[in-house]
Amino acid sequence: MDCKQFENNILDYLDGSLAEAEKQRFKAHLQSCASCQAELEAQQKLMTLFGQVPQETPSDRLRDGFLDMLAEEQQAQVVHMAHKKEFPWKTAFQIAASIALVMGGFFLGGLRSGDTSQEQISALQQESKVLKQQMMLALMENRSPSKRIQAVNYTEEIAQPDATLIKALADRLLYDANSNVRLAAAEALGNFKSSQQARAALIEALNTEKDPSLQIELIGILVRLQEKRALEPMKKLLETQETPIYVKEQLNNGITQLI
Amino acid sequence: MKKVSTLIAFLSVCLMAHAQKSYTHSLSGIKKVVVSSNTTMEFKTGNSNELVIGHIETKDGHQHHDHNDDQIDERAKGLTPIYAGGNDNTNGFGFSVEKEGDVLKVKDLKSFMQRSGLRFTLPKGIDLSIDTGNLGSADVNGFDSDIEVNSNVGGVVLTNVTGPITARTSTGNIEVVFTEVNQTSPISLRSSTGAVDVSLPANTKANLELKSTMGNVFTDFDVKYQQEEGMKVVGANRKIDTQINGGGVLIKLSSSVGNVYLRKK
Amino acid sequence: MQTRSDEDIMMAVAQGELQLMAELFERYHKRIYNFLLQMVGDRAVCEDLTQNVFYKAIKYKHSYRGGKFVSWIFRIARNNLADHFEKQKRLNQNIDVEALGERPESVQAPNEEVAHLYQVMERLDVAEKELIIMHRLQGISYEDIAEMTGSTAGAVKVKAHRVVKKLRKIYFESA
Numbered sequence: 001m002d003c004k005q006f007e008n009n010i011l012d013y014l015d016g017s018l019a020e021a022e023k024q025r026f027k028a029h030l031q032s033c034a035s036c037q038a039e040l041e042a043q044q045k046l047m048t049l050f051g052q053v054p055q056e057t058p059s060d061r062l063r064d065g066f067l068d069m070l071a072e073e074q075q076a077q078v079v080h081m082a083h084k085k086e087f088p089w090k091t092a093f094q095i096a097a098s099i100a101l102v103m104g105g106f107f108l109g110g111l112r113s114g115d116t117s118q119e120q121i122s123a124l125q126q127e128s129k130v131l132k133q134q135m136m137l138a139l140m141e142n143r144s145p146s147k148r149i150q151a152v153n154y155t156e157e158i159a160q161p162d163a164t165l166i167k168a169l170a171d172r173l174l175y176d177a178n179s180n181v182r183l184a185a186a187e188a189l190g191n192f193k194s195s196q197q198a199r200a201a202l203i204e205a206l207n208t209e210k211d212p213s214l215q216i217e218l219i220g221i222l223v224r225l226q227e228k229r230a231l232e233p234m235k236k237l238l239e240t241q242e243t244p245i246y247v248k249e250q251l252n253n254g255i256t257q258l259i
Numbered sequence: 260m261k262k263v264s265t266l267i268a269f270l271s272v273c274l275m276a277h278a279q280k281s282y283t284h285s286l287s288g289i290k291k292v293v294v295s296s297n298t299t300m301e302f303k304t305g306n307s308n309e310l311v312i313g314h315i316e317t318k319d320g321h322q323h324h325d326h327n328d329d330q331i332d333e334r335a336k337g338l339t340p341i342y343a344g345g346n347d348n349t350n351g352f353g354f355s356v357e358k359e360g361d362v363l364k365v366k367d368l369k370s371f372m373q374r375s376g377l378r379f380t381l382p383k384g385i386d387l388s389i390d391t392g393n394l395g396s397a398d399v400n401g402f403d404s405d406i407e408v409n410s411n412v413g414g415v416v417l418t419n420v421t422g423p424i425t426a427r428t429s430t431g432n433i434e435v436v437f438t439e440v441n442q443t444s445p446i447s448l449r450s451s452t453g454a455v456d457v458s459l460p461a462n463t464k465a466n467l468e469l470k471s472t473m474g475n476v477f478t479d480f481d482v483k484y485q486q487e488e489g490m491k492v493v494g495a496n497r498k499i500d501t502q503i504n505g506g507g508v509l510i511k512l513s514s515s516v517g518n519v520y521l522r523k524k
Numbered sequence: 525m526q527t528r529s530d531e532d533i534m535m536a537v538a539q540g541e542l543q544l545m546a547e548l549f550e551r552y553h554k555r556i557y558n559f560l561l562q563m564v565g566d567r568a569v570c571e572d573l574t575q576n577v578f579y580k581a582i583k584y585k586h587s588y589r590g591g592k593f594v595s596w597i598f599r600i601a602r603n604n605l606a607d608h609f610e611k612q613k614r615l616n617q618n619i620d621v622e623a624l625g626e627r628p629e630s631v632q633a634p635n636e637e638v639a640h641l642y643q644v645m646e647r648l649d650v651a652e653k654e655l656i657i658m659h660r661l662q663g664i665s666y667e668d669i670a671e672m673t674g675s676t677a678g679a680v681k682v683k684a685h686r687v688v689k690k691l692r693k694i695y696f697e698s699a
Contacts, residue, residue: 008685042692049641050660052634058557062571066549066578073582074542078360143291143362144386144405146423146444153445153509175587178407180425180447207674210589212429213451213515216472233674246452246473246516 001025006036010043137168145178152184156191163197170201179211186214190221199227206233212247219247219254231258281313282352289363291405292385296367297392298374299413304401305380310363312352315376342368371395391415396431403441414453422446422508428453432517436524440465445509454517457510461523464507469499469521471514478521530593538585545582548593553578555662556601562657563605563650573608577601594664595671602654602672609650644695652687659684 001009006029012018013026030037139151152172155161161169172185186205192198202225206218215237222230237243238251286292286308294300301315340347345355345366353369367374371394381387381402388407389397396413399406403421414431417424422441425448426433432453440446440463448455454474459465461480469476482501512519530551533544556577560570580600581588588596633639645653658664659680666677666684673680 007689008682011685011688039689039692042696043688046641046688046692046695047660049638052638053562053641053661054634055554055558055661056561056567057554058567058571058574062553062557062574063549065571065575066553067546069575069579070542070545070549070582077540077542144423144444145407145425146405146446149425149447150444150509171584175584177586178409178425179427180449183449184447204674211451213449213472213513216515236674236676239676244451250472 001029003029003033003036006030006033007039010040013040014043014047133162133165136165140168140172145176145181148172148176148178148181149184152181152188155188161192161195166192166195166197166201170197170204173201173205174208179214182209182211183214183217186217186221190225193225199225199229203227203230203233206230206237212244215243215247216250219250223254223257226258228258231255234258279350279352281311282349282354283312284310284349284356284363284365286310286363286382286385288361289358290361290386291388292363292365292381293388293390294365294367294379295390295392296374296377297371297395298367299376300389300391300395300397301376301378302387302389302397302399302402303378303380304383306382308382309380310365311380312349312354312365313378313380315378344368403438405444424448432456437463439463440508440510442508445511447509447511448513449511450514450517452516453514454520455512455514456520456522457512458522458524459510462504464504465502465510466506466508467499467501467503467521468509468511469501469513469519471517471519473516474514474518476519476521479523480521531590534585534588534593534596535590537582538588542582542585545578548581548597549578552594552597556597559598559601559657559662560605562661563653564608569608573601573604577604580604592668592671595668598658598664598668599672605654640699641695644691644698647694648687648690652690655680655684656687656691660688 006026009018009022009026013023018026030040136151136154139154140148142148142151152169155165155169158165166189169185169189173182173189176182176185182205186202189195189198189202202218202222206215206222209215209218219230219234222234234251234255238248238255243251292310299315305311340351342353342355345368347353347355347368349356353367353373355364355366355368357364357366365379367377371392383402384404385402386405387399387402389399389409391397391408391410391413393411394413395410397408397410397415399408399415399417399420401419406417406420406422406424406426408415408417408424408426410426410428410431412430413428415426415428415433417426417435419436419438421437421439423444424435424446426435427448428450430452431450432455433448433450434456435448436458437460439460442464448457459480467480467482469478476499480503482499482503512521528547530548533547537544537548553574557570557574560573561567564570564573577597577600581597584600633642645656648656655669658669659666666680669675670677670680
């Protein structure tokens with residue numbers, strides 16, 4: 001055993017999980033190497049200190065909060081089905097219509113000079129933008145997978161989505177139960193080339209996604225984005241036994257295009 | 260000869276001693292039915308506002324029956340079968356049926372080996388979500404509601420439907436024949452290794468996204484940049500993004516390994 | 525009666541039996557709280573973050589596909605942590621990233637040496653700190669860490685050794 005190997009076994013040795021043969025080699029090197037002895041002693045000291053780091057008990061507030069939240073979720077599970085906590089579409093459309101009317105009024109009345117009217121127009125545009133986004137976010141939680149896909153596709157019309165929207169897409173990509181929805185979310189996220197958040201979600205998905213055709217899509221998107229951080233998860237997938245052969249082919253293609 | 264007559268006698272006894280023909284559940288207050296099972300499934304429309312679960316009839320009117328139904332198990336006398344997946348509240352039919360708000364969850368508790376096909380009869384406007392487990396398949400006919408199907412090895416066939424349809428299989432083929440196409444929300448049909456074969460009325464307005472990563476896309480619709488007649492091979496390994504009849508609802512068909520076929524009706 | 529495994533319980537939760545989440549809460553909330561506390565140092569914030577982890581676990585229960593539960597729940601915790609740091613960065617644009625996760629006075633060390641250890645740990649980057657806390661302080665195995673970060677147990681082991689070596693060096697040079 002040389003110093004480098006010794007280094008890599010220090011933790012296991014101190015944890016008592018080195019195999020007998022390794023342990024003998026470790027001890028042998030230890031006896032003959034002063035600097036490694038020093039390293040071991042130093043690590044032992046650190047281990048003692050680690051042991052002294054307190055494991056705190058959180059206040060009762062945490063459990064109370066959790067139990068309240070659990071009760072709410074259980075309620076919601078029943079109520080949601082019974083009363084369909086729906087997005088107030090009717091009100092939303094009414095608001096959108098009135099915003100449109102007011103804005104139309106501005107244009108019919110002729111564009112007035114001065115900052116005030118510009119501010120007001122921008123404010124109205126901002127409100128309708130916010131409203132549109134809220135409608136999209138609500139639709140993304142609809143119980144029909146077709147409607148969730150529709151909501152995801154709407155995001156393609158937005159030039160500069162904000163973090164909330166990208167997070168909603170990332171949630172669909174990582175957590176939606178329907179794989180067609182996850183696929184639509186992957187494609188939507190792939191459009192936002194400059195968003196770090198979107199890229200991170202796509203890479204994370206490659207780690208967790210088990211559906212082969214989705215894996216292939218993700219590979220395609222990440223290669224198109226030239227996202228080098230995808231190399232690690234791609235290599236891992238290549239080494240995983242369950243990965244189907246046709247996915248491995250795409251992985252190999254993708255890896256060569258990224259290196 | 261003797262063996263055959265014994266066999267026939269046995270079979271007739273089976274037919275007569277038929278355990279249970281069907282199970283019915285009212286759909287009052289229900290807007291969506293979620294079904295999960297591991298066997299061959301048929302979904303047909305019926306006139307009453309009820310879910311009826313029965314066996315699949317073969318062409319000569321013969322009803323299949325579950326393998327274990329007719330074996331009179333002496334040891335089980337006085338005992339009730341219990342299942343890992345839930346409680347059988349269908350009088351021994353082997354299902355757990357639970358209502359959650361306006362959704363009815365119908366879960367098959369028996370294994371693939373213990374079934375030989377099931378037929379579900381439902382009103383045509385009821386939304387459906389079907390999970391065929393690892394080995395089951397689904398054959399759906401006549402609904403004009405929102406349908407979701409998830410299958411692994413088994414195929415998925417939908418005929419006389421309007422959509423929206425969201426379907427996915429791993430190995431099985433997906434075949435859909437639309438009567439007309441509902442324009443409200445997207446249709447997405449996807450398979451990993453199976454084929455996706457869809458028929459639409461020729462005047463359907465739609466935005467199409469057709470893709471086969473390792474196979475080919477075939478169509479007899481007039482896809483913009485091709486002028487020839489008949490079914491044409493359209494760009495292997497590329498996504499076809501186009502419109503028919505001026506555009507409309509999004510129809511997305513894709514397969515990783517299999518081919519995609521889009522036909523005019 | 526044998527106790528049910530974490531994985532069995534979570535599968536049941538995923539299929540709708542929400543009340544069973546309380547059992548998993550009892551088994552894991554302290555570890556998650558301490559992991560976050562050792563990364564962030566503010567008790568109140570960490571209680572909120574911990575509660576959010578369990579909220580997400582319930583909300584996204586159907587994304588649990590049967591792997592090791594500890595990996596799944598810690599992945600949610602790490603994501604939450606990353607979001608928290610993002611938010612902090614946006615709110616405090618003048619403070620550089622190095623200062624994030626600095627231990628405020630609210631979490632006292634039991635003695636001078638441990639206080640020194642805390643200081644040394646601040647010199648690690650977020651990923652290194654996470655690894656040490658998960659492996660050394662929360663007792664999560666190389667395999668489980670690998671499952672949550674999309675790596676291999678071997679790679680995690682090599683990284684862990686690299687980080688403790690760095691820790692040793694800084695600790696003893698600054699002692």
